[in-house]
Amino acid sequence: MIMKKSWKNGAALLLTAMLGVSAAGCGTAPKPANNTPAAAPQAEQPAKTETKKEEKKLSGKLVVYSAGPKELAEGIQKGYEAKTGVKVEMFQGTTGKILARMEAEKANPVVDVVVLASLPSAQGLKKSGLTQEYKAAAGADKLIPEWSDPEGHFFGYSASALGIVYNTKLVTSPPKEWTDLTKPEWKGKVNIPDPALSGSALDFITGYLSGKGDSGWDLLKQYKQNDMALAGANQEALDPVITGAKSIVAAGVDYMTYQAKAKGEPVDMVYPASGTVISPRPAAILKSSANVDNAKAFIDYLLSDEAQKLVADTYLLPGRKDIKAKDRAGVDQIPQMKIDWAWMDTNGNDVTKKFTQLFK
The missing domain is CATH 3.40.190.10 (Periplasmic binding protein-like II)
Incomplete structure (x- = not known):
């Protein structure tokens, strides 16, 4: 008698399980998923941890060679350091002096970012394989496209x-x-x-x-x-x-x-x-940079609202289309020659x- 009762109980449990599977397959069971412990949020947790790693705090230094104006270069340096905590070592000079210094240091390069006053000079650095791309630069989509490299090797942040x-x-x-x-x-x-x-x-x-x-x-x-x-x-x-x-x-x-x-x-x-x-002033990250994360953050800062306002306050033309020039003729008010940037790069020397x- 006891065996008969156990068999009946086992059969009843098996039938119940089969009916449960059948109901789930037909979509007629309304609540099983809701009664399951919160597995989905736990599965998403690694993605949140990865995001935090990407947003880690910057530290260390950044070496920048920058064409003037002096007050703009110093303002950008101060703003970037305050925002990131990274110490900037800056050399200021004309585009010619910057390129000459880079040439003298080519066996042992130290610069991370160059800011020049000549678009063909930046094109030349790219052609020589000296720059690296940064396609995720924040604010790059707001720049005047003709002033920057479409592959992200340099950014015309002003002109x-x-x-x-x-x-x-x-x-x-x-x-x-x-x-x-x-x-x-x-x-x-x-x-x-x-x-x-x-x-x-x-x-x-x-x-x-x-x-x-x-x-x-x-x-x-x-x-x-x-x-x-x-x-x-x-x-x-x-x-x-x-x-x-x-x-x-x-x-x-x-x-x-x-x-x-x-x-x-x-x-x-x-x-x-x-x-x-109109002569764009491009900024580029060098392929030899030892501080790439800091260099990318510097490009992001150059293209930010804060830095672009500094550009306008210096009477330069801002690189972003949505930032107005200050007390001077804007891009649309300046008659421009038809020029060939590729020819200019090739024939500059x-x-x-x-x-x-x-x-x-």
Whole structure:
């Protein structure tokens, strides 16, 4: 009797289990999943732990070589250090000096990030295999696309435009076109920055030649015949115009002019209607960087609201489309030449040598 009762109980349990499976397969059992212990949240836990690892606090240092302006470079350094806790070791110089320093250190590179004042120079670094991509840069989707590398090897976080800068006390009727500077009235009164030292000056000269071809050298030869002086980098070319030792800078950098004007200096500028070059200022992470996470965070900071406001406050053109330029002409208000950045990159060295030889 006891065996019979046990058999009946076992059969009843088996039938119940089979009915349960059948009900689950037909979708008629409404609550079994809800009665199961919270397994799903536990399965998601590793993903949360991984996210925390990706957001780990940065530390250590970052070596940055940066083209000016000085107050912007220092402002960005201070803001980045405050945000990340990373110590920045910064060398400031012209694009030419930065590239020369990198060349001298190529056997033992130390720099993590370079900030240049010339787009072709950044293109050259990429072509030489010296940069690394960073496709996840925060804010990169808001940048003016023509100023940055589509593969994420450099980012045009700001820009300057080149124009005819003049002393307002000495020049009452400023020249309006590049060809006007060949007139006798400007003989011996004009400076031009050295493209071997100024990345933006190189951008202007190669940009002009990329559109004009060999005939573009005719204008530059006329400049030399009119005693135009080769005067160092941008600031060295501008200072004599501020003091009145010279009247004009050809291919002068606009943000320096706006800064000087805001301080009460007697300078102003003209963008020729025939067009000029807007020179992006790109930042790139070097492939040899020993501090890649810190370098990526630096690029993110350059493209942030905070840093882009610093850019605008320095009278540069912000790299982001949604940030307005401050008290100056914006990108859409500056007539631009048709230029070929690829040609400029390929021919930059040859143009520099020929130009400096011409102006000796």
